[in-house]
Amino acid sequence: xxxxxxAIRVRHVSKSYRQYKTNMQKIGFLLLKRDTGIRTDVLQDIxxxxxxxxxxxxxxxxxxxxxxxxxxxAGVIRPDSGKVKISGGLTSILEVRLGFDAAMTGLDNYxxxxxxxxxxxxxxxxxxxxxxxxxxxxxxxDETLRSYxxxxxxxxxxxxxxxxxxxIYLYDGPLSFGSKIWNKICINRLLKLIDGDTTFVMSxxxxxxGAKLCGRGIVIHEGELVxxxxxxxxxDYFRKNCRQSSRKKETEAMxxxxxxxxxxxxxxxxxxxxxx
Amino acid sequence: MFxxxxxxxxxxxAYFPQTLRLARAELKRTYMTSDFGMFWAIMKPxxxxxxxxxxxxSGFRGGKDIEGTVCPYFIWLAAGIVQWxxxxxxxxxxxxxxxxxxxxxxxxxxPLSTVxxxxxxSKMMVYLIMIGILILMCIFMGxxxxxxxLQLPLYIALTVIFLYxxxxxxxxxxxxxxxxxxxxxxxxxxxxxxxGILFNVKGRTNPFFTWNPISYLAEGxxxxxxxHIWIWEETSLLMHFVVMLLIMTAVAYLLFRRMEKRxxxxx
Numbered sequence: 001x002x003x004x005x006x007a008i009r010v011r012h013v014s015k016s017y018r019q020y021k022t023n024m025q026k027i028g029f030l031l032l033k034r035d036t037g038i039r040t041d042v043l044q045d046i047x048x049x050x051x052x053x054x055x056x057x058x059x060x061x062x063x064x065x066x067x068x069x070x071x072x073x074a075g076v077i078r079p080d081s082g083k084v085k086i087s088g089g090l091t092s093i094l095e096v097r098l099g100f101d102a103a104m105t106g107l108d109n110y111x112x113x114x115x116x117x118x119x120x121x122x123x124x125x126x127x128x129x130x131x132x133x134x135x136x137x138x139x140x141x142d143e144t145l146r147s148y149x150x151x152x153x154x155x156x157x158x159x160x161x162x163x164x165x166x167x168i169y170l171y172d173g174p175l176s177f178g179s180k181i182w183n184k185i186c187i188n189r190l191l192k193l194i195d196g197d198t199t200f201v202m203s204x205x206x207x208x209x210g211a212k213l214c215g216r217g218i219v220i221h222e223g224e225l226v227x228x229x230x231x232x233x234x235x236d237y238f239r240k241n242c243r244q245s246s247r248k249k250e251t252e253a254m255x256x257x258x259x260x261x262x263x264x265x266x267x268x269x270x271x272x273x274x275x276x
Numbered sequence: 277m278f279x280x281x282x283x284x285x286x287x288x289x290a291y292f293p294q295t296l297r298l299a300r301a302e303l304k305r306t307y308m309t310s311d312f313g314m315f316w317a318i319m320k321p322x323x324x325x326x327x328x329x330x331x332x333x334s335g336f337r338g339g340k341d342i343e344g345t346v347c348p349y350f351i352w353l354a355a356g357i358v359q360w361x362x363x364x365x366x367x368x369x370x371x372x373x374x375x376x377x378x379x380x381x382x383x384x385x386x387p388l389s390t391v392x393x394x395x396x397x398s399k400m401m402v403y404l405i406m407i408g409i410l411i412l413m414c415i416f417m418g419x420x421x422x423x424x425x426l427q428l429p430l431y432i433a434l435t436v437i438f439l440y441x442x443x444x445x446x447x448x449x450x451x452x453x454x455x456x457x458x459x460x461x462x463x464x465x466x467x468x469x470x471x472g473i474l475f476n477v478k479g480r481t482n483p484f485f486t487w488n489p490i491s492y493l494a495e496g497x498x499x500x501x502x503x504h505i506w507i508w509e510e511t512s513l514l515m516h517f518v519v520m521l522l523i524m525t526a527v528a529y530l531l532f533r534r535m536e537k538r539x540x541x542x543x
Contacts, residue, residue, distance in 0.1 A: 017541070023453045026542075075385050076540045094383040101305060108301045115297045116380045124297075 006087060007168050007199040008050040008073060013082035015043040015068055042068045044223045046082070052167075053197050057204040057214035057231055059238050065223040070094060070172045070203050088167030088199070091117070096157035096173040102146040106137055106156055109145060113160050127163050134189070135159035151177035158186060165193045172203035187212050207235050280533055281525075284389040291390045299397035306398070317402045318409070321361040325354055328474060342476050345502040347419040351410075355497040356473045358410050362403040363439065363490055367464050370395045370443030371450045371457055378543050388536055392443040396436055407432075414501060424504045431496040431507070434517075438489050441524040448531040451542065478503070492517040 018037035020026045025036050042065045050056055060066035071077045073084055074092035099112040110131060114124045132138045135155045137148075145153045155177050162171075171190070176183030190213060194200040204210035210217070210231060217234025219227035219242065227237040288295070307313025329350055341349045373395040380386050407428070415421070449456045471490040472480075478495070485491050492513060499505040507514060535542075 023455075026452050071383075071540070076383065078537055092384070095379055097379070098383055099377065099380045103308070104301065104305050105308075108304060111297060112301045115294050116384050116386065118294075121293060121297065 005051050006049050006085075007052045007054070008087075008201065009083075009085040010049070010073065011047050011083045011085075013043055013046045013069070013072060013079040013084060014041075015065075015072065015077075015079050016041045017068075042223055043072070043079070043220075046220075046225050048218060048225065048228055050199060050201065052088070052199055054216055055194060055200040055214045056216045056218060057202050057210035057234070058218050058220060059204045059207070059210065059234055060220035061242060064220045064242075066203050066220045067094075067172060069220060070170060070201070073201065074170055086168060090168045090170065091164065091166035092170035093161040094170070094172050096161050097153055098157065098161075100145060100153055100157065102153075103144055105142050105144055106132070106148070107141045109153075109156065110160060113157065117160070119164075123164075131156075131159045131163050134163075155182075162186075162189050162193050165198050167197070168199040168201070169194055170201050175206065175209045183209070207238075211235070277529065280529065284532070287387045287389045288393055291387050294387075295390050295393050295397055298394045299400075302394065302398040303401055314402070314405075318405055321357055321406060324361070325357050328357070329353055332474065342478075342502065344478065345498075346504055347414065347502050348417055351414055351417060351419055352498060352502040353474070354410050354413060355501045356494040358403070358406045359435065359494040359497050360468065360471070360473045360490070361406065362399060362435065363493065364464065364468070365399045365402075366396060366439050366443055367467065368457070368460050369399075370439070371446040371460065373443060373447045374451060374539065374543060375447075381543050382540050388539055389444075389532065392440050392447060395443050395447075396439050400436070410501070419501070422504060424500050424506065427496075427507050428500050431493065431500060434496065434521075435493050438493065438521065438524070441521065441528050444528045445524060445531060448528075448535055451535070451539075486513060486516050487520060489517055489520045 016039045018039055020037045028036055046069060058066045058069060068077070070092075071094060072079050073086075074090070074094060075084070075086070076092075076094065097113075099116050100109050101112070104112070107128075110128065111124060114127075119127075129138075132141055135152070135158070137152060137156055140148060140152070145156075148156075154174060158173065158177070161173065175186045175190070177186075187209060194213070200213070202210065202213060204214070204217075214231045217227070217229065217231040217238075218225060219234050219238050221238075221242045226241065227234050229237075307317055332353070333349060341347075342352050345352050370392065373391050374381060374388075377386075377391060377394075381388065381391070411421075411425075446456065446460060467488075467490055470484055471488055471494060472485055473494055477485045477491060480486075495513070496507065499507070499510070
């Protein structure tokens with residue numbers, strides 16, 4: 001097993017978040033080296049390797065730390081300690097409505113999101129039709145997202161997010177917009193995107209979705225890596241051992257809780273345009 | 277220190293096409309709610325100009341031209357208002373630039389030093405149109421293009437640098453404390469009245485005018501259009517301005533260096 005085989009190498013990654021009650025604490029943290037905030041450990045000493053071409057699902061309850069882990073692999077936030085090494089081109093989708101603004105048209109939102117994902121202007125032009133076609137929004141291109149039906153902005157975001165693959169593709173987002181048919185369409189589109197050599201890592205929100213996409217499962221529970229192996233075994237382990245211990249009675253499988261995806265297109269705050 | 281500064285400059289150049297696209301989207305968003313959006317953006321400063329012109333020329337100035345100028349009072353006033361309008365747009369409005377792009381900052385590896393530039397560039401379209409109108413007005417009123425107009429791009433560049441630093445400082449500071457925004461809103465009016473947008477500050481030695489970058493930039497446009505003075509002729513004022521820019525660079529550097537890595541977490 002040569003080194004080139006490893007696409008993602010995660011070594012002893014730990015992360016804690018800090019909360020600040022007062023501005024003074026914030027200033028201390030940000031500007032001086034003094035850190036007086038309340039620390040909450042999110043990840044503790046996570047290590048694993050992902051080989052080139054592997055399809056991996058990260059399984060965990062809400063607030064288990066899997067989202068933080070995804071963001072660290074994506075390189076958006078840095079671990080407090082430990083290292084992440086990525087070999088190859090990386091595309092990471094951590095939010096499917098990236099940069100979306102309800103007051104802008106579908107087309108403008110398309111341009112903003114693709115730009116934020118680093119597409120070139122040629123790519124943006126070239127893929128426009130196929131993205132809107134997939135999202136079934138070709139006729140609504142020039143309408144603002146505010147006028148879109150429920151779920152349509154997410155559909156557009158998903159279409160953009162899954163239009164282009166890369167050597168390594170990270171996905172943390174929804175895989176359906178209401179109906180079962182869309183769920184199937186989404187999974188098929190993702191399967192096609194990550195086909196072959198693509199290394200794929202997803203944050204599993206529905207265990208059944210993960211089963212169709214992933215061969216390997218990594219279970220994160222309360223900030224620790226508790227299982228790493230074949231996906232089906234990971235699901236078994238997760239079901240048996242990972243109750244929502246710290247939080248109260250949410251014993252139902254998380255299959256349900258995720259569906260309540262709310263549609264809050266964060267309407268960016270109106271500009272301060274008071275005169276003079 | 278210099279490696280970070282070079283990186284920021286490099287990022288801003290390398291990502292300029294990206295910046296331009298995002299700025300264009302922002303511009304469209306700002307003016308899309310009305311059919312004549314861009315028209316209103318230009319009408320607004322026009323109205324100010326007319327209002328002040330009428331009020332001041334018939335009021336306490338009696339319509340006399342400013343001494344030392346080669347142009348009517350109207351052009352002198354317009355040159356200042358064009359500058360003020362661009363600066364005022366970003367004095368407060370730029371401070372929310374990171375917050376407004378929260379979802380992008382939090383979820384992608386975005387070149388964060390370009391975010392203030394997006395805010396500046398998005399306001400530049402209107403600014404450039406205003407400058408075009410100013411030039412047309414000059415010609416209509418018999419003030420012919422002169423060699424002094426060549427320094428116009430230089431003053432535009434200085435204005436952009438000043439605003440980029442200002443937006444970076446205020447946006448990062450407003451993440452730490454929302455009070456900063458209120459503070460800037462409060463001093464904005466003071467800046468307008470005390471930067472010599474409406475009255476002649478040429479030759480005054482009050483430190484508020486000599487150390488005030490906004491005053492300097494407005495005077496720069498007037499030197500170009502109204503006084504016909506080269507930028508290097510007012511050496512002492514130029515030095516004051518450069519010192520202010522250096523101070524702002526230092527503040528922006530300190531804030532950005534400490535906060536860049538943490539922005540995705542704390543926004």
